[in-house]
Amino acid sequence: MTHMVKFSSIALAVLLAGVSGMALAQDKPVLTIYTYDGFASDWGPGVPLKAGFEANCECSVNFIAADSSIGTLRRAQLEGESTEADILLGLDTAIAGEARATGLFADHGLDLSHLVLPEPWTDAQFVPFDYSHFAFMHDTDNMPVPPASFEELIALPDSVKIAIQDPRSATPGLGLLLWVKAAYGERAPEIWAGLKPKILTITREWSESYSLFLEGEADMVLSYTTSPAYHIHDEDDHTIKAALFTEGHFPQIEVAGILKSSDQQELARDFLAFLASPEGQQHIPTTNWMFPVVDLGDKLDPAFAGLPQPEKTLTLPEEEITANSAAWIDEMLAAVQ
Missing domain, CATH: 3.40.190.10 (Periplasmic binding protein-like II)
Incomplete structure (x- = not known):
């Protein structure tokens, strides 16, 4: 009988250790980002951006991919208030108006005056990350x-x-x-x-x-x-x-926005600030094959340097x-x- 008691107490200790481990894991906030499959793929920007942001955020970043950015918007619309997404990433300026009209997005509150784009950026809800x-x-x-x-x-x-x-x-x-x-x-x-x-x-x-x-x-x-x-x-x-x-x-200017329904507003804002920073932007060109939205100077890969660009936008x-x-x-x- 004593063996049984001893076994039970060990089992209980193991069980409690497991529970506390789970509690610790749950204490770490999760930032859920809906994006398109190319962004979240093994060779896409999602991998280095996740690693770079997680290094300082005491959180974990979870990308959930749809087959297109239009698909991510449709999914968030269907899910409405109950969506687990904190951020939608990969919409572009052609569908930003439709996305804005859903009323699902919060203001980002970031100073984006450092960005370099074909036209000055003044959008209160969407943060650009490449073009x-x-x-x-x-x-x-x-x-x-x-x-x-x-x-x-x-x-x-x-x-x-x-x-x-x-x-x-x-x-x-x-x-x-x-x-x-x-x-x-x-x-x-x-x-x-x-x-x-x-x-x-x-x-x-x-x-x-x-x-x-x-x-x-x-x-x-x-x-x-x-x-x-x-x-x-x-x-x-x-x-x-x-x-x-x-x-x-x-x-095409690709953008990300924070959903009003997110319970991780501050973390989401931090991620968008990181995404639009030189540190985040250095990962974009040779993974997403688009121009960064900041001036990377000599850190921009030479493959981009000589590309002819339109004289007229x-x-x-x-x-x-x-x-x-x-x-x-x-x-x-x-x-x-």
């Missing part, structure tokens, strides 16, 4: 001289094929839509109709269409002016370049995008289908 301009990639081995405008692209033989993305599911697809609208306004349907014979396919996600381009199925693909940096840095391949258009280019007011994007998507689909 680039949308552009069509071409391979100089197959297309030594690319078209220098949408109209030149339309004028090429119909044997020239482009791969683009669906504006309903992929942020670059929506970016292309806004680019055409910002450059051509009322003439947008005419541009889409002109592009129709050139469109090999409209893929759900960016990666699908980029693969078609790399495999030689498409002559050009919608991507970013910074995409060549990946091929230069990782593959020492200088043949893939962005075609610069005389109309100018539409930017096109923009549209957020209110106009939010009010009209659904109609513009219908207009585009009607023209190309």
Whole structure:
């Protein structure tokens, strides 16, 4: 009988140790961030950002990935007040207005006057963490001289094929839509109709269409002016370049925002401050293949230094995008289908 008592007391001690260990683990706050899968992947910025922030925060960062940033917003909308997300990371300025209109986001309260972007940043709710301009990639081995405008692209033989993305599911697809609208306004349907014979396919996600381009199925693909940096840095391949258009280019600025429903407001704010700091920003270029939003000086990888950039950045007011994007998507689909 004494053996039984002894065993029980040891078991109890072990059990209590386990409970206190759990309590300690639970005392450490968890910051939950909804993002897109590329950001949270093993090779994405999420890994070094998590390590860098956790080194000083006495917390743990948990990334939960959706297949796209539009997907993260839809998920947070569905979950509403009960969402476990503290931060949504990876929305861009094209859907920021729609995100803002949900009323789910809190003001960040940060001083972002140190940021370097195509236009001054004044947004009270969203913090930018990278940017680039949308552009069509071409391979100089197959297309030594690319078209220098949408109209030149339309004028090429119909044997020239482009791969683009669906504006309903992929942020670059929506970016292309806004680019055409910002450059051509009322003439947008005419541009889409002109592009129709050139469109090999409209893929759900960016990666699908980029693969078609790399495999030689498409002559050009919608991507970013910074995409060549990946091929230069990782593959020492200088043949893939962005075609610069005389109309100018539409930017993608990726942003993060704190949800009002989060019970980790201060921690979330600290993370966004870290994300927009030189320390956080140094991880962005060679993991997300976009420009940082701060001047990294000689810490910016040389693969980015020589990239040609648009002379003209096109923009549209957020209110106009939010009010009209659904109609513009219908207009585009009607023209190309």
